[in-house]
Amino acid sequence: MYPAELPCAVCDKPARDRVHRGCRDRMADALRELPQLYRDLAEAMLPARRGDGPAVSGTPGRGLPGGDALDLRSRGGIEGVVGGWARDLCERERWEIPQQQSVEAIVDWSCGLLLANLAVICDEHPAVKELADELQQISGQARRVITGEKPPRRIGVTCSCGRTLRVTLDTVGIRCPGCSAQYGHAEALRLPLAERRAA
Numbered sequence: 001m002y003p004a005e006l007p008c009a010v011c012d013k014p015a016r017d018r019v020h021r022g023c024r025d026r027m028a029d030a031l032r033e034l035p036q037l038y039r040d041l042a043e044a045m046l047p048a049r050r051g052d053g054p055a056v057s058g059t060p061g062r063g064l065p066g067g068d069a070l071d072l073r074s075r076g077g078i079e080g081v082v083g084g085w086a087r088d089l090c091e092r093e094r095w096e097i098p099q100q101q102s103v104e105a106i107v108d109w110s111c112g113l114l115l116a117n118l119a120v121i122c123d124e125h126p127a128v129k130e131l132a133d134e135l136q137q138i139s140g141q142a143r144r145v146i147t148g149e150k151p152p153r154r155i156g157v158t159c160s161c162g163r164t165l166r167v168t169l170d171t172v173g174i175r176c177p178g179c180s181a182q183y184g185h186a187e188a189l190r191l192p193l194a195e196r197r198a199a
């Protein structure tokens, strides 16, 4: 007999572990990817070249993705997310927080530390859902700046209480602010579509 299934601490669907293996793997993927995304963003900040003409120098102009890429690469961008969680983990475990020189070094250190301790975080951390959501969000945002993709389309779905909830294909889970119903990723996307606007 299997032990009783409780909601996964990340997606709220029944699970035999505190966090599904798949939910944990998604967090691990983001942590492995973020240091490289951080470096790729530097590329995205370079002014665009036109044909064979000289590269435009100076600060990124209007219409260039420099703004978003710059935000993500600054202190408080990717560093703010992974660094904040890594420092939180150090404080909880009473580990010393190393003095890092650069934002890039903090991103590397934080992702490595969180990845190495992901099993414990998934078993014990009270805010593992917030960590999972923030990792999905920041890595998705970085990927979109690099590839120039548009943000994911938001879809209106109807909660059983009648309220319209806005979800995207990236949605990890959503709680209805009206009736507090909690939906996981697949459940949220299975809810009936809200009013469709004629094209």
Ligand SMILES: [Zn+2]
Binding pocket: 008, 009, 010, 011, 012, 013, 015, 019, 020, 023
């Ligand atoms: Zn899950």
Ligand SMILES: [Zn+2]
Binding pocket: 159, 160, 161, 162, 163, 176, 177, 178, 179, 180, 181
């Ligand atoms: Zn509701």
